[in-house]
Amino acid sequence: MIVITTTIAGFYYKNGQDLTAVNLILQKKFLDSDQQLSTLKNTDQVKVNKDLTDEIKRINTNYKESISSYEKITDLKVQKVDTSKLDPVYAKVVKYLADKNYSSASALITDLNSQIEKATPKVTVSSQPSAANAPQSNTPPGSGYLRQVVNVDGQNYTVDIIAADLNSTKVIVDTASDSDCGNNCPVLPLATYVSRSGAFAGINGSYFCPADYPSCSGKTNSFDTLVMNKNKYYFNSSNNVYSTIPAAIFSAGSARFVGRSMDWGRDTGVDGVIANYPLLVSGGNINFTEAPNEPKFGGKGARSFIGNKGNMVYIGYVYSASMGESAKVLHALGLTNALNMDQGGSSALWYGGYKIGPGRSVPNAILFVRR
Numbered sequence: 001m002i003v004i005t006t007t008i009a010g011f012y013y014k015n016g017q018d019l020t021a022v023n024l025i026l027q028k029k030f031l032d033s034d035q036q037l038s039t040l041k042n043t044d045q046v047k048v049n050k051d052l053t054d055e056i057k058r059i060n061t062n063y064k065e066s067i068s069s070y071e072k073i074t075d076l077k078v079q080k081v082d083t084s085k086l087d088p089v090y091a092k093v094v095k096y097l098a099d100k101n102y103s104s105a106s107a108l109i110t111d112l113n114s115q116i117e118k119a120t121p122k123v124t125v126s127s128q129p130s131a132a133n134a135p136q137s138n139t140p141p142g143s144g145y146l147r148q149v150v151n152v153d154g155q156n157y158t159v160d161i162i163a164a165d166l167n168s169t170k171v172i173v174d175t176a177s178d179s180d181c182g183n184n185c186p187v188l189p190l191a192t193y194v195s196r197s198g199a200f201a202g203i204n205g206s207y208f209c210p211a212d213y214p215s216c217s218g219k220t221n222s223f224d225t226l227v228m229n230k231n232k233y234y235f236n237s238s239n240n241v242y243s244t245i246p247a248a249i250f251s252a253g254s255a256r257f258v259g260r261s262m263d264w265g266r267d268t269g270v271d272g273v274i275a276n277y278p279l280l281v282s283g284g285n286i287n288f289t290e291a292p293n294e295p296k297f298g299g300k301g302a303r304s305f306i307g308n309k310g311n312m313v314y315i316g317y318v319y320s321a322s323m324g325e326s327a328k329v330l331h332a333l334g335l336t337n338a339l340n341m342d343q344g345g346s347s348a349l350w351y352g353g354y355k356i357g358p359g360r361s362v363p364n365a366i367l368f369v370r371r
Contacts, residue, residue, distance in 0.1 A: 058102040065109045066093055067215060068296055071344070072116045074212050078345030078360045081119055089115065117300050131158040131319075140314055140333050145201070145351040150318075152325070152332045159329060160355050161316035162201045162368070170371050171250035171306075171313055172197065172230040172272045173205060175364045180235055185221035187361035190348040197230065197367050202350040203304060203315040204357070205364035206276040207342045212360070221363050226261045228273035229364070234266050240275065247275035248306060248339045252371065255308035257282060257337035274339075274366060280305060280327035281338040288340075290324040297323035302347050302356065305330055306366055307338030314338075315366060317349055317356055341366070 070090060076083050089112050096105035136149040136156070141163045149156050174193045176186035185208075194202045208223035209216035226240040226247055243261035250256075251270045258264050259282065261275045278288045278297075290298060303318045303326035314335060318326040323340065330338040348357030348365075 055100075062097055062102050062105050062109070065106070066090075066097060069093070069109055069112050069116065071213055072113070072120075072296075072299070074210075075345030076116065076119060078212070079121060079347075081121065083119070086112065086115055086119065113299060120301055134158060138332050138334070140309075140312075140335070145355065147355075150329050150332055152328045157321055157325070157329045158319045159316060159333070160319075160349055161314055161333075162203075162349070162351050163312055163314050164201065164368050166250065166255060166308075166311045166313050167253045168371050169313065170252075170271045170369045171255075172199075172367050172369055173227050173274050173364055174367055175227065175229040175233075175235065176361075177235075177363065178231070179233060181363075182222050183219050185223075185363050187221050187363050188365075189358050189361050190350050190365050191354070191358060193365040193367060194350050197369060199367035199369045200351070201315065201368040202348075203306065203366050204342050204346045204348045204359065204362045205366055206274055208346075208363050210345065210360060212345075223363055225275040226264070226273065227275065227364055228266075228268065228270070230272070230367075232268040234268075234273070235364075237266060243275065245275045245277050246279035246339055247273060248337070249273050250313065253311050255311075255313055255337070257308070257339060272366070274306075274364070276339055276341055278323065278340055279337075280323075280340055281307060281330050281335050284331075284336050286327050286331045288324060288327045290322060296344075302343055304341040304343045304347065304349075305338045306341060307335040309334055309336045313368075315349070315368070317343075317347065 073083050073086050073090060089108065093105055093108050093112060096108060131149065134147045134149050136151065138150050140161055143163050143165065145162045147158065147160050150159050174197050176188045190202050190204055206223050206225045206227065208221060209219045211220045224236055224239065225245050226243065227235040229235065240261045245261050246257065246259050247261045247264050248255065248257050249264060249270050250272045257279065259279060264273065280288050300320050300322060303321050303323060305326065306315045307330060308314065318329045321329060346359050346362050348359045349355040
């Protein structure tokens with residue numbers, strides 16, 4: 001039988017330990033459980049003991065959901081949102097999990113995520129008109145920055161979008177590191193990337209492992225997906241030889257989106273390459289629908305993208321949308337292809353200043369530079 005101490009949250013949180021410490025203790029307990037499970041899986045007990053199998057499933061499901069909730073709270077802290085009402089709720093979730101009260105933990109996680117969604121800023125900008133003054137249009141701008149309201153299935157979504165012509169604009173990826181980095185990797189604010197590359201627009205890049213996520217110990221600020229930076233260096237080339245992560249490739253006058261990084265070579269004649277997921281729109285069709293197994297994709301939030309239509313390239317954010325809804329919005333805007341980028345506490349969009357962000361510093365960023 002799996003044994004998890006019942007004092008994890010109640011004792012440590014009550015005695016002033018911060019939420020990160022509480023989460024680390026919970027993580028250690030589940031790692032210990034995983035070791036026990038590995039041993040059990042090599043016996044016949046898992047095959048014959050349905051109760052144990054169900055318990056394993058509940059542990060895995062609740063643990064993943066609780067970690068997702070914790071990371072959402074962490075992202076809110078990065079955005080300077082007051083989480084004082086959310087922290088004790090999360091501590092109670094941890095206590096339920098420690099007591100193996102999975103049904104109560106699951107119900108409280110659902111309630112916590114609802115509270116997180118309400119606390120999440122709908123739009124974080126500086127000195128820009130509110131969404132109330134934004135024009136309603138399902139057509140993207142011909143150039144430059146626009147905040148607009150897009151209607152999909154009778155519902156309005158606010159979108160910040162920056163458009164540029166690939167014949168006159170280079171899309172490059174700038175990285176804080178000069179070569180592959182597995183841990184304690186350098187990071188920079190988006191504004192620094194924009195300034196040092198002489199860019200006129202930019203957006204945060206691919207998913208990475210932030211320093212403020214406890215699960216990122218040993219791989220802080222690293223990223224695993226394929227990137228070719230402005231110096232023509234390919235990051236993570238060896239571990240993306242067989243990668244099924246989508247990628248976007250930008251050249252003079254054209255853009256190419258592939259469903260798998262493995263379908264792209266290592267051509268340095270292009271301007272920029274970046275891989276991330278999910279691919280939202282492909283070939284003019286919606287390519288992503290809601291994914292129940294990805295809790296971070298289902299909630300409402302600011303959803304990033306880079307996409308194209310012909311020789312036009314677009315970066316921006318769809319606000320207060322699930323991942324599936326953002327795919328519908330970008331399809332409604334007429335984009336031929338669109339790829340999701342990082343978001344949450346990393347959210348940052350630049351055009352003459354921050355339109356969203358600055359968020360946390362990031363290891364790579366996508367930039368628009370005059371050709």
